[in-house]
Amino acid sequence: MYKKTLFVLIGLLFTVSAFAAKNNNSIQIKGSDTMVNLGQAWAEKYMEENSGDFVAVTGGGSGTGLSSLISGTCDIAMSSRNIKDKEITLAKQKGIDPFEIKIALDGLAVVVNPANPVSKLTLDQLSGIFTGKISNWKEVGGSNQKIVVLSREVNSGTHVYFKEHVLRKLDPNSKEEFAPGALLLSSSQAIADEVAGNSSAIGYYGMGYISSKQKHIDVAQNEKSAYINPNIENVISGKYPISRPLFLYTNGQPQGLIKKFVDYTLSKEGQGIVIKTDFVPIK
Amino acid sequence: MRKFKEFIIQKLILICGLASIFFVILIFLFLTKEGLAVFKSVTPVNFIFGKSWYPISEPAQLGILPLILGSLMVTLGAAIISIPIGVACAVYIAEIAPLKIKEILKAGIELLAAIPSVVLGFIGMVTLVPWVKSTFHLPTGLTALSGSIILAFMAMPTIVSVAEDALYSVPKSYKEGAFALGATHWQTIYRVLLPAASSGIVAAVMLGIGRVIGETMAVMMITGNAAVIPQSILVPVRTLTATIAAEMGEAVVGSEHYFALFAIGIVLFIMSFIINVTADLFLHKRK
Numbered sequence: 384m385y386k387k388t389l390f391v392l393i394g395l396l397f398t399v400s401a402f403a404a405k406n407n408n409s410i411q412i413k414g415s416d417t418m419v420n421l422g423q424a425w426a427e428k429y430m431e432e433n434s435g436d437f438v439a440v441t442g443g444g445s446g447t448g449l450s451s452l453i454s455g456t457c458d459i460a461m462s463s464r465n466i467k468d469k470e471i472t473l474a475k476q477k478g479i480d481p482f483e484i485k486i487a488l489d490g491l492a493v494v495v496n497p498a499n500p501v502s503k504l505t506l507d508q509l510s511g512i513f514t515g516k517i518s519n520w521k522e523v524g525g526s527n528q529k530i531v532v533l534s535r536e537v538n539s540g541t542h543v544y545f546k547e548h549v550l551r552k553l554d555p556n557s558k559e560e561f562a563p564g565a566l567l568l569s570s571s572q573a574i575a576d577e578v579a580g581n582s583s584a585i586g587y588y589g590m591g592y593i594s595s596k597q598k599h600i601d602v603a604q605n606e607k608s609a610y611i612n613p614n615i616e617n618v619i620s621g622k623y624p625i626s627r628p629l630f631l632y633t634n635g636q637p638q639g640l641i642k643k644f645v646d647y648t649l650s651k652e653g654q655g656i657v658i659k660t661d662f663v664p665i666k
Numbered sequence: 667m668r669k670f671k672e673f674i675i676q677k678l679i680l681i682c683g684l685a686s687i688f689f690v691i692l693i694f695l696f697l698t699k700e701g702l703a704v705f706k707s708v709t710p711v712n713f714i715f716g717k718s719w720y721p722i723s724e725p726a727q728l729g730i731l732p733l734i735l736g737s738l739m740v741t742l743g744a745a746i747i748s749i750p751i752g753v754a755c756a757v758y759i760a761e762i763a764p765l766k767i768k769e770i771l772k773a774g775i776e777l778l779a780a781i782p783s784v785v786l787g788f789i790g791m792v793t794l795v796p797w798v799k800s801t802f803h804l805p806t807g808l809t810a811l812s813g814s815i816i817l818a819f820m821a822m823p824t825i826v827s828v829a830e831d832a833l834y835s836v837p838k839s840y841k842e843g844a845f846a847l848g849a850t851h852w853q854t855i856y857r858v859l860l861p862a863a864s865s866g867i868v869a870a871v872m873l874g875i876g877r878v879i880g881e882t883m884a885v886m887m888i889t890g891n892a893a894v895i896p897q898s899i900l901v902p903v904r905t906l907t908a909t910i911a912a913e914m915g916e917a918v919v920g921s922e923h924y925f926a927l928f929a930i931g932i933v934l935f936i937m938s939f940i941i942n943v944t945a946d947l948f949l950h951k952r953k
Contacts, residue, residue, distance in 0.1 A: 443915050446918075453918075454919070469921065476834065563892065567891040567893075
């Protein structure tokens with residue numbers, strides 16, 4: 384009788400420790416759609432090398448990731464924008480202390496249909512197009528066609544970044560907004576598809592999404608400066624005007640397993656994956 | 667003992683019956699509590715009649731008129747397409763079709779009702795959107811019309827099955843009377859059967875529209891989601907439902923934006939409540 388009880392108890396102990404171990408070895412990562420491919424590539428490689436550890440990566444947008452970090456439903460938030468003051472205040476209220484780690488750079492490519500004759504624009508022209516002041520392609524040297532402006536939804540870090548850096552040109556007092564007629568699409572892939580099928584569309588997304596079905600636009604700071612192609616060298620050298628840092632956010636200084644993963648992303652191998660997924664490494 | 671059992675079962679069933687009402691009240695209270703908070707920062711008039719929706723700007727502009735009109739535009743379009751087809755289909759099934767065709771048609775309509783909305787949205791995005799763009803020579807095919815057409819497909823099964831029931835329940839003597847007076851089949855249908863079943867048909871239409879106005883996924887995928895006041899059915903629109911679905915993830919809990927999304931929820935709740943009550947009134951009138 385005693386023996387049986389003992390067996391059962393030992394069995395229970397094993398199951399409990401197995402469950403506990405499983406929880407300790409898993410990381411939930413959530414956030415920026417731009418970074419989902421990168422996050423997944425990291426997770427796969429990392430899990431290959433550290434069997435037993437489990438990393439789950441999901442998208443949803445930078446805002447989504449940060450609000451799940453704040454509500455405690457993920458361990459690491461991926462974000463393509465800085466955390467807002469409002470979000471920090473809210474996090475503090477919930478006992479979360481967001482810690483920022485810069486892990487890569489991203490160039491935002493502005494893309495049009497390959498049939499569109501326009502292949503270069505200045506930041507001013509881009510601002511005009513996306514705010515709706517320029518509404519016909521002939522105003523920027525194209526054919527007589529109405530411009531269809533495509534943007535990401537407001538939950539996207541890319542949307543916020545583009546508004547602040549291109550539409551408002553980093554002027555904190557600027558009140559520029561996306562044209563009310565801009566189509567808000569829910570993913571970068573949706574923008575890529577619409578641009579590929581629509582000769583009058585213009586959209587933007589992370590460089591990683593560039594393919595032969597869309598044509599990227601060379602961008603100049605102003606009329607006098609050179610038009611720069613969005614590629615890795617130009618983003619590293621800082622010549623390409625629309626590039627941004629990408630971040631991971633954790634609750635406090637990363638520790639234990641989370642630290643192990645963050646260190647991996649910053650290692651030589653992790654940064655190699657950054658290049659492979661068409662982003663720009665910081666080291 | 668048997669009596670006791672009976673008593674327990676009775677009370678259990680009573681609790682189950684009350685549960686749904688209880689949940690509705692809870693949901694409504696929660697919605698009101700969260701939604702009304704937005705009126706601390708924007709007046710109800712400015713909220714409902716405001717023309718611009720820029721929820722994440724500083725200061726945020728929270729006017730939902732373009733969203734309300736977007737929802738109404740898509741719903742109206744879907745109603746115009748689905749009502750004549752749906753009612754005609756019901757008349758055909760109830761009155762004209764031979765038994766075999768009737769069975770096939772009914773199975774087909776049930777299948778249509780079973781297609782998940784995200785699948786319809788996806789099919790619409792790949793097939794309908796390019797078609798709308800090239801047929802009407804538009805700059806983009808992501809328009810209210812595309813949304814209306816897809817939603818018409820979703821409203822049709824409801825309209826057909828409820829309208830068909832209404833036509834069946836018209837007493838046989840009406841029809842026989844009409845024939846006896848020398849009316850043709852068509853005359854009987856549109857002078858006798860349709861008027862006799864009219865309240866049921868109106869209820870069918872209302873239930874169909876109720877489904878359309880609450881639909882989210884398909885609409886979000888194919889209407890373009892631009893928050894402008896629509897001037898025609900051939901422009902992109904943003905609906906109330908798509909706005910909530912697309913922005914809920916971003917809204918910081920407890921922010922103006924978050925409360926505004928709940929307030930949109932209240933507006934939607936009121937709209938579909940009115941539609942359901944109208945449908946109910948017509949159904950009861952029939953009885």
